[in-house]
Amino acid sequence: MTRPFIYVTRKCSKEQLQPLYEIANVEMWPEEEIPCPRELLLEKAKKADALLTMLSDAIDKQLLDEAKQLKVVANLAVGFDNIDVRYAKERGVVVCNTPDVLTDTTADLTFGLILATARRLMEASDFVKNNQWKSWGPLLLAGHDVHHKTIGIVGMGKIGQAVAKRATGFEMNILYHNRSRNEEAESRFGASYASLDELLAKADFVICLTPLTEETRELFNKEAFKKMKTSAIFINVSRGAVVNEDDLYEALTKNEIAGAGLDVFLNEPIEADHPLVGLNNVVALPHIGSASFDTRYTMMNLCAENIASVLKGEEPKTRVVVK
Incomplete structure (x- = not known):
């Protein structure tokens, strides 16, 4: 046979x-x-x-x-x-x-991006490697706190819930937006359901974990970024196509939002001359969400x-x- x-x-x-x-x-x-x-x-x-x-x-x-x-x-x-x-x-x-099987690993990476972007870890590491550390200053490489801030999770599936679980350790206020209410996330992690507009307006960290569908394609565009706080940080660990990258670049360069942590891009792999990679307030990773x-x-x-x-x-x- x-x-x-x-x-x-x-x-x-x-x-x-x-x-x-x-x-x-x-x-x-x-x-x-x-x-x-x-x-x-x-x-x-x-x-x-x-x-x-x-x-x-x-x-x-x-x-x-x-x-x-x-x-x-x-x-x-x-x-x-x-x-x-x-x-x-x-x-x-x-x-x-x-x-x-990759839920917790991807949630770990997501939180790693939150911390790296908020606390400017990549910039700080390069600061030392490039021999720029000559003195100390009160606001030298000052970033944003994560603890006690508001996290807004767009896409409260299993990975979203795992991120919410980690957010409780930082005593964060948890908002989420989903196609339907997730009562388990509300009861286990104290998450509060919000419309997308409300989440964008209130969240200090906007976390995109939604699947790519025709409804979510370019969900994060110029209008969405304008609704976010100027101090907000955007994190994407879902699919590159849910973001209009030109609009994100504009929002970052015009200081409409404070930073972005990205594990995914529209066309992968990207190269070092990709516009977003050259921004100091962007942490760019090569799609390693589940890479353990x-x-x-x-x-x-x-x-x-x-x-x-x-x-x-x-x-x-x-x-x-x-x-």
Whole structure:
């Protein structure tokens, strides 16, 4: 009997994917940081029974039409906006993601961005490395306090709740905006539901954790930034496309808001000459929200389990369900 063929679009830990090697012929793109070329992905998809993909891989109608024997796509991410999930369902292809396992790691990174941006940690580190520290001054690299301030979380899902939990340790006032009320967050963390406009007006830290949908695309634009406090800091750990980057740049350079911490961008990867990177009041990271060894290995293992289950005719652990 012919063994199934699985293609992995980025270099991953073979140890975590071992269950796949036991049941199938597995081929992996050998680069960790360079995406699999589109032409090669299309070629491999034509004979693949399963794909283990990244957010940078477009699993669209063209690919799905050519992948005649494809049974499952396992995305190494919580998000799946790179996949045409509805069309995959029509084609009988199961789509899986990796929810929950990266919640705490991403929340840690989010709070790290809050602290780094508010307390100007990157500037301060460079200040020492560049031999600029010559004396002490009362307001030398003075930043903004985090404790007892108001945090506004846009998108109170599991990561949002994990961020709220961390905010309680800083005794912050917690506001949130969501498509629907989250009573668990209100009871566990004392969070208060607010309209988006109210949250923008009151929050000292506006945290974007919303998924990318047509409704949230460029949710944070010129109008949104104008509604924020001039002392407010904007943090984005969701998707780059929820922000109009030109409007954010304008808000930062015109001192309409105080700073921004960004883990995601519209077109990734960005380069050092990206306009936002050159601003002292911006902390820019290379999309490392879930990048801890423990979490990334767990995500790989979950992808392997999902693929193995589907190929065996069983229900995967974390199927993406569309209505």
